[in-house]
Structures are given as structure tokens and as C-alpha cells.
Amino acid sequence: MLTLKEMRIVRGDFSLAADMTLAQGRTYAVIGPSGSGKSTLLAAICGFVPVAAGRLLRDGVDITEQHPGQRGMTMLFQDNNLFPHLTVRQNVGLGLRPDLRLKAADQEKIDAALARVGLSDHAAKRPGALSGGQQSRVALARVLVQARPWVLLDEPFAALGPALRVEMLDLVQDLAQETGAGLIMVTHAPDDVRRIADEVIFVEGGRAHAPGPAAELLDNPPPALRAYLG
Numbered sequence: 001m002l003t004l005k006e007m008r009i010v011r012g013d014f015s016l017a018a019d020m021t022l023a024q025g026r027t028y029a030v031i032g033p034s035g036s037g038k039s040t041l042l043a044a045i046c047g048f049v050p051v052a053a054g055r056l057l058r059d060g061v062d063i064t065e066q067h068p069g070q071r072g073m074t075m076l077f078q079d080n081n082l083f084p085h086l087t088v089r090q091n092v093g094l095g096l097r098p099d100l101r102l103k104a105a106d107q108e109k110i111d112a113a114l115a116r117v118g119l120s121d122h123a124a125k126r127p128g129a130l131s132g133g134q135q136s137r138v139a140l141a142r143v144l145v146q147a148r149p150w151v152l153l154d155e156p157f158a159a160l161g162p163a164l165r166v167e168m169l170d171l172v173q174d175l176a177q178e179t180g181a182g183l184i185m186v187t188h189a190p191d192d193v194r195r196i197a198d199e200v201i202f203v204e205g206g207r208a209h210a211p212g213p214a215a216e217l218l219d220n221p222p223p224a225l226r227a228y229l230g
């Protein structure tokens, strides 16, 4: 359970308010106009941007001031954040040990994660030798080895073609179901929302609105969401 308690996030003269509870194991899509604060919301939950007021709780524990690495969350970025000079195996290994002093048990976890995303045959390659979709899979394998209860995705597959994007979304959702992780995903694509989200967090007018059922909201959107969806 993730509780955003009367939270306010300030960036320059931009301010975003959020007050909501998110249940682990569910998938939340964060949607809203450009510049409304979707990335800012994720960055604050992850600890990359400070919270100006209010609290953030995970399973009742106050994590507002905690270092990003201690919050039980992983963030997947659009550029996948892969290191070009490291092999696929090492890039995944970074999720377990930033100094890459990997033990036998770590290697087993890495192998299992690479197998799960279908990259066993590519472990020794560098990211530059892989396709865009394969690079996304490396990033997903790194998320998988970390086995955190929450996975945050900021438009993760926007650079991929439609068929590949759908494939990756399905894979992310399968992985989340297998591990019981909660997903919070920023997206601009209503089709993505329909495909994987249980609930929608609509961000607009300086507020991240409390989540509502995805299908219901998309089928019968309130005026501000209707204006955004067009």
C-alpha cells in the first residue's frame, strides 16, 4: 500500500498536489496533458524530487525522506538507462550490486531474469548490438532482479513501434503479476491504458486526482478528462 498524504511537490513555480492510496499488485496509468506534472509525480514517489509538504507512506512506514534506493521501488525510464560499455549481463547485474561484485547467487538471479525476458543468448553482448525492443528487455530484466514491490514506468516504450510496444506492455504486466508488484505507469496512449491499467490517475490543473477504474473513466470521462482525451 502506498499512501500519498496531502502531498505537495514544488518545482520552480510549478506545484502539484496529490492525496491518494494505491494498492500493491494493481496497475495504475498516470495520464494528463503535457506539462501537467506526471513525471514530477513519479519522480517524487521515487525520491528523485523532494516533497514540499505532506507525507509518503509505504505499508504505513513514512518514506518521505528515504533515499530512492531504500524505498522498495524501481523506476524504468524511456531511455532504458543502459550503460553502453557494459555487457547485457553486467547491465542487469547493476540492479543487484552497483559495484558489480556479483556472487554465484547473483549470477543465478541474472540468468533467470534474462531467460524470463528471452535474452539468454544475448547475455555477453553490449546494448548497442541489440534492437530497441531487446534493449527494453534488458532494462526489464534489471527491474526483475531487484524484485521491488513497486515498479514505476515513465513512458517506457514510447520509442518502440506499436506492435513491439504492446508486446512489452504485456510482458511488464505478466512480470508484475508473477512478482505481485504494483505498477505506476505514465503514458500518453489511451490504448495502453485500456490494455493494462486497472485504474487511472488523471493529472491536471496542479492536482493528481485520486485513481478511478480505468474502463469506467475512459468510457465515461468527466469534462476535464474528456477534453484531454479529445
Ligand SMILES: Nc1ncnc2c1ncn2[C@@H]1O[C@H](COP(=O)(O)OP(=O)(O)OP(=O)(O)O)[C@@H](O)[C@H]1O
Binding pocket: 011, 012, 013, 014, 032, 033, 034, 035, 036, 037, 038, 039, 040, 041
Ligand atoms: N527541473 C525542473 N525545474 C523546474 N521546473 C521543472 C523541472 N522539471 C519540470 N518542471 C516543470 O514542472 C512541470 C511539470 O513537468 P513534468 O515533466 O512533470 O510534466 P509531464 O506531465 O510529465 O509532461 P510531459 O507529458 O510533457 O512529459 C512543468 O511545468 C515543468 O516546466
